[in-house]
Amino acid sequence: MRDIxxxxxxxxxxxxxxxxxxxxAEDPLERVLRCNGRILSECCFFQGERVYGDETEALADLTGRQMERLLCRLARDGGSGEDRPTEPGTVNPEFDAARFAALWRV
Structure with a gap:
């Protein structure tokens, strides 16, 4: 993995x-990998410069586990590396985690 x-x-x-x-991409796994590669190619920086020119470079360099960690970090804390506590009143009480997970698998 390149320096990020x-x-x-x-x-x-x-x-x-x-x-x-x-x-x-018809294959769901290919579609997800390509999309995640594109996301990471636009989000990963080292010393102010993009690390990857495109998704092909990101996919060639990163393992699935590394991609997962980077994407989870982006989703969790915006990439800062710091967990942000959830403030009271910012959680949607109507959010259905099971439905979200089912939609995510589509």
Whole structure:
């Protein structure tokens, strides 16, 4: 794995755009790997410069486990590496974790 000293989170709009670009892949695993590679190619930085030129470079360099850790860090704390405590009132009481997990597998 190349050196990464900063993860820059993408906007929701950019994430959606990247997902749409990957929809042409029929195989779900290929689609997810390509999309995750594209996300990481745009989020991973070292000394202010992007680490990966595109998803192909990210996929060639990272293992599945490394990708998972980086993506979880981005999702959890915006890439800062610091867990942020959830403030009271910021959690959606209507959120259905089981439904979200089922949709995620699609």
């Amino acid at each position: 000293d900063e993860l820059r989170p993408l906007t929701a709009g950019r994430l959606l755009e990247l997902w749409r670009q990957c929809r042409e």
